[in-house]
Amino acid sequence: xSAVQEVATEAPAIDAVPKKAMTLGxxxxxxxxALLIAAPLFxxxxxxxxxxxxxxxxxxxxxxxxxxxxxxxxxxxQSAFFAVGAYxxxxxxxxFNVNYALTLxxxxxxxxxFGFLFGQPALRLSGVYLxxxxxxxxxxxxxxxxxxxxxxxxxxxxxxxVTKPDAPFGLPVSQDMWLYYFTLAITVAIYIFSVNLLKxxxxxxxxxxxxxxxxxxxxxxxxxxxxxxxFGVSASITGVAGGLxxxxxxxxxxxxxxxxxxxxxxxGMVVGGVGWLPGSIVGSAFIIFVPNIAEGISKGLSGAxxxxxxxxxxxxxxxxxRQVAMVAQxxxxxxxxx
Amino acid sequence: xxxxxxxxxxxxxxxxxxxxxxxxxxAQKKYDPGATDTEIKIGNIMPYSGPASxxxxxxxxxxxxxxxxxxEGGINGRTIKFISYDDGYSPPKAVEQARKLVENxxxxxxxxxxxxPSNSAIQKYxxxxxxxxxxxxxxxxxxxxxxxxxxxMGWQPSYQxxxxxxxxxxLKERSDGKxxxxxxxxxxxxDYLKGLKEGLGAKAxxxxxxxxxxxxxxxxxxxxxxxxxxxxxxxxxVATPKFAAQAIKKLVELEWKPLHILTNVSASxxxxxxxxxxxxxxxxxxxxxxxxxxDTQWDNDPGMRKFIAFLxxxxxxxxxxxxxxxxxxxVAQTMAKVLxxxxxxxxxxNVMKQAANLKDFTPDTLLPGVKIDTGAxxxxxxxxxxxxxxxxxxxxxxxxxxxxxxxx
Numbered sequence: 001x002s003a004v005q006e007v008a009t010e011a012p013a014i015d016a017v018p019k020k021a022m023t024l025g026x027x028x029x030x031x032x033x034a035l036l037i038a039a040p041l042f043x044x045x046x047x048x049x050x051x052x053x054x055x056x057x058x059x060x061x062x063x064x065x066x067x068x069x070x071x072x073x074x075x076x077x078q079s080a081f082f083a084v085g086a087y088x089x090x091x092x093x094x095x096f097n098v099n100y101a102l103t104l105x106x107x108x109x110x111x112x113x114f115g116f117l118f119g120q121p122a123l124r125l126s127g128v129y130l131x132x133x134x135x136x137x138x139x140x141x142x143x144x145x146x147x148x149x150x151x152x153x154x155x156x157x158x159x160x161x162v163t164k165p166d167a168p169f170g171l172p173v174s175q176d177m178w179l180y181y182f183t184l185a186i187t188v189a190i191y192i193f194s195v196n197l198l199k200x201x202x203x204x205x206x207x208x209x210x211x212x213x214x215x216x217x218x219x220x221x222x223x224x225x226x227x228x229x230x231f232g233v234s235a236s237i238t239g240v241a242g243g244l245x246x247x248x249x250x251x252x253x254x255x256x257x258x259x260x261x262x263x264x265x266x267x268g269m270v271v272g273g274v275g276w277l278p279g280s281i282v283g284s285a286f287i288i289f290v291p292n293i294a295e296g297i298s299k300g301l302s303g304a305x306x307x308x309x310x311x312x313x314x315x316x317x318x319x320x321x322r323q324v325a326m327v328a329q330x331x332x333x334x335x336x337x338x
Numbered sequence: 339x340x341x342x343x344x345x346x347x348x349x350x351x352x353x354x355x356x357x358x359x360x361x362x363x364x365a366q367k368k369y370d371p372g373a374t375d376t377e378i379k380i381g382n383i384m385p386y387s388g389p390a391s392x393x394x395x396x397x398x399x400x401x402x403x404x405x406x407x408x409x410e411g412g413i414n415g416r417t418i419k420f421i422s423y424d425d426g427y428s429p430p431k432a433v434e435q436a437r438k439l440v441e442n443x444x445x446x447x448x449x450x451x452x453x454x455p456s457n458s459a460i461q462k463y464x465x466x467x468x469x470x471x472x473x474x475x476x477x478x479x480x481x482x483x484x485x486x487x488x489x490x491m492g493w494q495p496s497y498q499x500x501x502x503x504x505x506x507x508x509l510k511e512r513s514d515g516k517x518x519x520x521x522x523x524x525x526x527x528x529d530y531l532k533g534l535k536e537g538l539g540a541k542a543x544x545x546x547x548x549x550x551x552x553x554x555x556x557x558x559x560x561x562x563x564x565x566x567x568x569x570x571x572x573x574x575x576v577a578t579p580k581f582a583a584q585a586i587k588k589l590v591e592l593e594w595k596p597l598h599i600l601t602n603v604s605a606s607x608x609x610x611x612x613x614x615x616x617x618x619x620x621x622x623x624x625x626x627x628x629x630x631x632x633d634t635q636w637d638n639d640p641g642m643r644k645f646i647a648f649l650x651x652x653x654x655x656x657x658x659x660x661x662x663x664x665x666x667x668x669v670a671q672t673m674a675k676v677l678x679x680x681x682x683x684x685x686x687x688n689v690m691k692q693a694a695n696l697k698d699f700t701p702d703t704l705l706p707g708v709k710i711d712t713g714a715x716x717x718x719x720x721x722x723x724x725x726x727x728x729x730x731x732x733x734x735x736x737x738x739x740x741x742x743x744x745x746x
Binding site (some may be wrong): 044045046047049050053133143146147148156157158159245249250251253255256258260291295300302303 | 386394422423426433437442480525554
């Protein structure tokens, strides 16, 4: 609850058009993009793979950010949408020989429908109750995927192995590097779409609902429609992320998409800063790399070390990466003035 | 004259031998990434965190075993660097860690990664990269497939294999039996059912009913009531420890007294039988391939004494009653044996060749008579088990060592 409340209480300080609050300036965005484009040229394939996963989880965190940071609804069910996207891509690729790039829009559409439909009953719930309903979805999903009825398609508990695509047109780059740039292109496209969505009429409607539902409906916003729409968009982006993840990991299995994944994504959102879209990538980095760091410190107590690190982050910078970015911006501003 | 000739002959033989050995030594010293004159790097992936973290002790036991090897001078003069990462039992994380081991740490091979989902996730990668995925810690049957996956090998007897042994026993002792099966609805349960059907062959109709349960169910009572109602007189209990203990108790409650067969997975005295009550478990059958640390009959066994001495010196916090510790010791010993057999040819290809060339190898913790045998077409190291019956407060082994190999 507190995260949303804080966003809500902070809201008046934000511009009417919340461009700056939601995004980075053009300059910083371009620097960031240049870094993401250049980095793989200097590192090993394994690091490129990790960076691909960084973008994939970044997308999933972004999707949750639109839902929670944008429309103020909670979800612990993101792993279910992620799983549906991943399985859609995997099944289309392996059973129907569909090109990997074409499976992603399908995954997006199916997840949009799934999210939109799930948003309907979720309308009656808010806050922690909504979190619990989505939690149920996340715990049910791995078992649904194991069901005998679907086993022919899903491969049951054994999962499905996915073939990794080669670079097209005989480009002289490795599979990992090609997949990274492919993921990067999609991530940038979705990021631009998301920023524009939140700046648009619909985005303002999301935020009006987040800040005060009654006031929003009094202003003529169709609360039910926009709430389910937010669920649909979020699920859709998560589904695309899931599909990309399946292609990068080359394997889908029910055990890959447990509630732990949902909680990790939630964690990533909080660490990155609720409602601040560029923070998604920081949050994603946190959930990928910090467990590795924790393991490096102590193998037996990796969970405890991770907990301590997380506690430090929440305690020192409760608004996550957004807070750090704002402090940095103020410092730069001061230096410029002097 | 004769002696001089002899001396010359001896000398020239010595020279030839020296040259030959020198020549062969330089010719044989071949290395792939991860191996040098002084060190062999091997990777490992374990669920130190997450739902299966109980198995993490296997990795710790292995780490301790390689520490022992290094303290004793290493293998052919090379120390072992054992790099073990946590995947939290999550397949995507296992892929990340496997890639880290192969591409970043540049290990010679990945040894004993745990879990069927995690191993499925990395199998294709390992085979494309041609890096050995050796002695995987799972009982699924699919790891013995040298034709499609020549770089992957299992270690323990597969679930199907064990089920075939029960089928052999039933065909011999209870050929008129009516079998009721309770199985967990996942790969583990289904592999057993498949093995049982294969083992019974033409007499698969002996299986009267097969009930599956989900791990999410709080109790399996209703399934047992159903199985009892079918009139079965043999009960094959393919359940993980928690449910196995429930089943043992429920049978007594229902006063149903079939021939109860419990899988090796749930044969732990401390983890299953004791919580279910010794008095309720008398006469239950199961099968084993390793010695039980809790069993007093091994107190004077030389192999187990070596194992206990190892625990005292290198892994004092290890519990000898924990089957995972016994397991880790045995599998690490097999790994060391393979590396020893590789000599100075430490290429990935030779590692697989030697792993597929184990003949009658017996780690200290396996039951007497159970041997590790592999071949170019046989990637299933342990295929034998011995039946056992619960009596008093421990398992009594009986009968011969039985092989579950498919005889065709």
